[in-house]
Amino acid sequence: MADRDDGTDLVVPVKELRRAKTRLAAASARAADTERGRRAAHADLALALAADTLAAVLASSVRRLVVVTSEPRWHDDVPPVVADPRLELVADPGRGLNAAVRAGVGHLDGPAPVGVLLADLPALRPAELDEALAAGRAALERAPAAFVADHTGEGTSLLVLTPGFAPRFGRGSAAAHAAAGAEPLRGAWPGLRHDVDVPADLDEVRALGVGSATRAWPGVPGLPALAGGCR
Ligand SMILES: Nc1nc2c(ncn2[C@@H]2O[C@H](COP(=O)(O)OP(=O)(O)OP(=O)(O)O)[C@@H](O)[C@H]2O)c(=O)[nH]1
Ligand SMILES: C=C(OP(=O)(O)O)C(=O)O
Numbered sequence: 001m002a003d004r005d006d007g008t009d010l011v012v013p014v015k016e017l018r019r020a021k022t023r024l025a026a027a028s029a030r031a032a033d034t035e036r037g038r039r040a041a042h043a044d045l046a047l048a049l050a051a052d053t054l055a056a057v058l059a060s061s062v063r064r065l066v067v068v069t070s071e072p073r074w075h076d077d078v079p080p081v082v083a084d085p086r087l088e089l090v091a092d093p094g095r096g097l098n099a100a101v102r103a104g105v106g107h108l109d110g111p112a113p114v115g116v117l118l119a120d121l122p123a124l125r126p127a128e129l130d131e132a133l134a135a136g137r138a139a140l141e142r143a144p145a146a147f148v149a150d151h152t153g154e155g156t157s158l159l160v161l162t163p164g165f166a167p168r169f170g171r172g173s174a175a176a177h178a179a180a181g182a183e184p185l186r187g188a189w190p191g192l193r194h195d196v197d198v199p200a201d202l203d204e205v206r207a208l209g210v211g212s213a214t215r216a217w218p219g220v221p222g223l224p225a226l227a228g229g230c231r
Contacts, residue, residue: 007063008133008160010115011104013097014050014069017043021120027199031218041218047077049196052122052211054081056191060126062115062133068092068104101167108163113137116159116167122214123191123205129158132192135185136160145182149174151193151204158185158192 015021018039028042057065058081065084067074070092075082090107093099105114115133132148137160139146145161156173159182168176178184194205205214 007061008113008115008137009064009066009108009110010057010062010117010133011066011068011101011108012050012054012057012117012119013092013100013104014067014071014074014119015046015097015100016069016071016092017046017073020046021049021196023198024196024202027202043073045214045217047071047073048211048213048217049122050119051078051081051213053117053119053124054078055211055213056121056124056126057117057129058084058086060129060133062086062129064088064108066090066104066107068100070094097169098167101169105161105163105167111163113140113160113162116161116169118155118157118169118195120195120197121157121192122196122210123194123208125191128187128189128192131187132158132185132189133160135187139183139185143181143183145177145180146185147174147177147182148185148187148189148192150195151190155195155197157195 024045025042028038028045031041032038065086066088068090081087090103093103101116108114115136136146140162145159145165147156148158150157154172154174156169156177159167159177168180190208194208196202196205
């Protein structure tokens, strides 16, 4: 078992909700009867996934948390996260995921290792994140970056990098990060590896145990359970 992390800085990109998670459209379609209801349920789902991911992050040993987003609901609907003193918000440059990640890493503007975590990990456990960040920092003695592949083996859920390493998120990112010299991290970390991309993933993460916002979806408007994060 790797050591507990002693405080890595973390960047989490959160896409504008109405454009996010298009591969989950079939799940939102089952959640409401009208087109308007479906759109609202879809945005609530994307927000719930991000809120649960961030609740776990804030229960970990992460030192600074940079969220890169231009989502207008951010301030109203994620109050426990917004109120945390470790949070710094950076505007999304609007040029895709890697540009958002670069903006977050650039904001930190230092030589220290940085973790980049995607925001669709509602079963994430704080201890898994701490372990993976510690393992990633240890790997930086041998490689310019380290990554945790997602449960399919194709994507990347966490990238730990030294500033200067170019992130290669997107389809097939695990292979792209490995080809650029990043070291794959081997821990089990089921919640860290299980991102939610397609409707079947929702059942799978619920079986692992998700945070309160995802557990409550689809729920009444306003996501009353959002403040939780305990599992
Ligand atoms: N800030 C920011 N975050 C992004 C962007 N694209 C993706 N993300 C985040 O990166 C994570 C993983 O992205 P994807 O699974 O590719 O998400 P997606 O584009 O919302 O989903 P699909 O439309 O289903 O491909 C999610 O947490 C998104 O919020 C972007 O352009 N800007
Ligand atoms: C964006 C990514 O993931 P996915 O498409 O699996 O969500 C990625 O792995 O870089």
